[in-house]
Amino acid sequence: MDKTALFKLSSGLYIVSATDGEHTGACVINTALQVTSEPLQLAVTVNKKNYTCGVIKEAGHFTLTVLSQKADMPLIGRFGFKSSRDFNKFDGIETETSSMFDPYTLEGACALIVCATVQTVDVGTHLMFIGEMTDAEVLSDDKPLTYEYYHSVLKGKTPPKASSYIAGADPTKVTKVADKANMHHFRCTVCGYVYETPATVLPKDFKCPICGFGPDKFEQID
Amino acid sequence: MDKTALFKLSSGLYIVSATDGEHTGACVINTALQVTSEPLQLAVTVNKKNYTCGVIKEAGHFTLTVLSQKADMPLIGRFGFKSSRDFNKFDGIETETSSMFDPYTLEGACALIVCATVQTVDVGTHLMFIGEMTDAEVLSDDKPLTYEYYHSVLKGKTPPKASSYIAGADPTKVTKVADKANMHHFRCTVCGYVYETPATVLPKDFKCPICGFGPDKFEQID
Numbered sequence: 184m185d186k187t188a189l190f191k192l193s194s195g196l197y198i199v200s201a202t203d204g205e206h207t208g209a210c211v212i213n214t215a216l217q218v219t220s221e222p223l224q225l226a227v228t229v230n231k232k233n234y235t236c237g238v239i240k241e242a243g244h245f246t247l248t249v250l251s252q253k254a255d256m257p258l259i260g261r262f263g264f265k266s267s268r269d270f271n272k273f274d275g276i277e278t279e280t281s282s283m284f285d286p287y288t289l290e291g292a293c294a295l296i297v298c299a300t301v302q303t304v305d306v307g308t309h310l311m312f313i314g315e316m317t318d319a320e321v322l323s324d325d326k327p328l329t330y331e332y333y334h335s336v337l338k339g340k341t342p343p344k345a346s347s348y349i350a351g352a353d354p355t356k357v358t359k360v361a362d363k364a365n366m367h368h369f370r371c372t373v374c375g376y377v378y379e380t381p382a383t384v385l386p387k388d389f390k391c392p393i394c395g396f397g398p399d400k401f402e403q404i405d
Numbered sequence: 406m407d408k409t410a411l412f413k414l415s416s417g418l419y420i421v422s423a424t425d426g427e428h429t430g431a432c433v434i435n436t437a438l439q440v441t442s443e444p445l446q447l448a449v450t451v452n453k454k455n456y457t458c459g460v461i462k463e464a465g466h467f468t469l470t471v472l473s474q475k476a477d478m479p480l481i482g483r484f485g486f487k488s489s490r491d492f493n494k495f496d497g498i499e500t501e502t503s504s505m506f507d508p509y510t511l512e513g514a515c516a517l518i519v520c521a522t523v524q525t526v527d528v529g530t531h532l533m534f535i536g537e538m539t540d541a542e543v544l545s546d547d548k549p550l551t552y553e554y555y556h557s558v559l560k561g562k563t564p565p566k567a568s569s570y571i572a573g574a575d576p577t578k579v580t581k582v583a584d585k586a587n588m589h590h591f592r593c594t595v596c597g598y599v600y601e602t603p604a605t606v607l608p609k610d611f612k613c614p615i616c617g618f619g620p621d622k623f624e625q626i627d
Contacts, residue, residue, distance in 0.1 A: 186541060189541065191515050192518075194438065218533060218568050220570045226528075293413050296411070304524070308441050320410055321410050327414070
């Protein structure tokens with residue numbers, strides 16, 4: 184069984200967010216799908232360990248922000264590699280409110296889809312929320328960010344809680360560029376950020392600009 | 406509510422096939438998704454009106470063929486715009502058998518994923534089959550065919566039974582090329598095939614090379 188066959192499945196990258204009035208959760212997912220057209224229904228799948236999963240369950244609705252190719256790693260790192268348990272991910276960034284009162288950001292977004300949950304399916308480690316679309320908006324003409332683009336161009340990593348995480352199989356590859364032969368690359372094992380430097384070690388006080396972890400979380404690629 | 410926001414969701418294009426020993430079904434879907442990694446589970450969503458839906462339900466397993474950019478319109482037309490009720494779609498093409506005995510073709514394929522159904526979810530017009538992956542194989546290095554590529558490069562159409570069909574909103578657009586200014590284009594309203602000709606009418610005995618319908622099913626684009 185060659186698990187890397189799963190890397191051939193295509194998907195986008197999204198932020199799913201919700202608030203139940205008291206709690207607010209938002210996280211990055213690649214598991215959003217239109218399942219029917221009459222009525223318009225979408226499915227999103229979220230790890231039960233994610234704070235956002237509990238908030239969506241409690242709220243009974245969710246807002247899906249479709250990320251565009253303009254979404255940068257700091258934005259993806261904020262929503263994808265940190266927990267809403269620890270801080271409000273919308274703090275300090277421009278935030279709008281959807282028609283279900285869920286927060287979302289226009290930053291790096293190309294579309295917005297708002298859903299009222301009509302069915303929750305337990306799929307083991309994750310819950311799948313099937314929602315009827317109640318509102319939708321195109322936010323920009325920017326191209327949607329695909330998971331393939333995230334891996335191949337942004338050099339992003341898949342966190343262990345993601346549906347598509349496969350231990351030991353990493354779709355991330357750094358392409359060596361000829362004129363950069365003397366540069367070395369260090370990859371953050373937490374978020375996938377790649378740091379380029381002529382040095383062969385990272386300074387002790389170096390911190391990942393995305394997730395904030397130090398040099399002990401970095402692995403040298405070349 | 407702007408339904409075209411749904412065109413910003415990314416997905417691939419697949420053939421899902423199954424046999425229950427007596428009946429064989431296969432159809433094109435764009436609704437395949439990895440939902441968990443422990444265990445490896447996938448979800449596929451199929452219209453209840455599709456013959457293949459009943460076969461998967463009966464069989465208790467399904468085989469997913471990930472289409473590559475080498476998949477051509479005749480292949481997609483055969484599996485996506487005709488019914489397994491009327492003929493065996495594998496007749497006359499090179500067919501392999503998966504470890505669950507489901508037929509599949511290597512033509513235009515880049516990966517194979519075989520699943521045993523563990524849960525069936527009724528989502529209205531469609532059934533969602535959640536399956537545990539029992540086998541997987543990479544078939545070629547060709548790039549997966551995304552739904553976006555199907556629409557923008559292959560000029561493919563979305564059939565009314567598809568999850569992502571939106572009446573009146575057509576993601577298919579034909580880009581006019583300057584040196585083809587004197588050519589006219591006719592699009593098959595059944596399968597989306599575009600025929601280029603200097604003539605302003607189609608011959609009466611013209612037949613769509615993909616789905617076989619005549620000139621009355623064609624609309625002139627320009």
